[in-house]
Amino acid sequence: MKKVFLPFLTLLILLFAANEQANAQTPYRTAIGLGVDVGDGQSLFGPQIKHSFGGENAGNAQVLFGDHITVLGVDYSYNQRIAGTNGLSWYVGVGPQLSFIDHGKWDDDWYDDDKHWDDDDHVDFAIRPAVGLEFRIPRTPLAMHFDWKPWWNLSHGSHFEPSRFSLGFKFVLK
Template identity: 80%
Template sequence: MKKIILPVLLSFGLLCAFKGVQAQTPYRTALGLGIDAGDGQTLFGPQIKHSFGGYNAGNAQLLFGDHITVLGADYSYNQRISGANGLSWYIGVGPQLSFIDHGKWDDDWFDDDDRWDEDNHVDVAIRPAVGLEFRIPSTPLAMHFDWKPWWNLSHSSHFEPGRFSLGFKFVLK
């Protein structure tokens, strides 16, 4: 239960602390490359972020790693930081599916039962995020950095706080 309460309270506290800052994402839609790193393996792949107007945005990513493919979607609340041209902060959360393929060839030398051992499964996770995004003024380029812990809800549920995301985007409009 403590693993649930801490991230929720931290997210709510940050949202309240930044409530007075001026509004929204510095673009409507951007495509790019996302990198998810920290405890465990590093994942990378394409992502898209779209502003729905005001403070609301959605982000989707398809990340790849060694024997894993991750499909995720996030909602984020975004606000510009007044006086910092192109810089904004965001807080969000979203579900994630991890398709894991640990299949291996079983060729033990002491038996005649050589076969392909299947250890494939899908993990379901929730990923809160809090971060900064910077759109380089007068260019169609943006980047972000966030803390994005991994809360796995299936297959030996656990909370992994040491995960971060870095992204580089091309702004479409």
């Protein structure tokens, strides 16, 4: 499991070490919080961090957990404030993700006398486009987002799942 978190930890250190200043296109420079991925299939929950690289460009990293699955993902997003609003912006982005699947379970069916360990562990690679809205609550260090984030799995029986959405609740650091 240490190998899963090492790339994420490295990314966090690089993000905090960056000295670029965000301009008016992003409502903050760095925020951390909770990500929730919902839709067809199980819901996933976990920590996330978003960092502006200046202008409209931002990166988002998350580690999501579910039943027998851990998902490690990073995204690039293009962000733009919505004119005439206070703290509301839209974004579009895309990024890769790795899903570590642990299907290992004890097969104990009542009709099967052959009890055995069912081991189908594997890693899936997916691309996740995203289109969404983000709102930073004015004069507070709080932000939230909602997006449509389909899941395009490219390994182990490639498939496209359009019914996936993401919610995020963030605390703004800078």
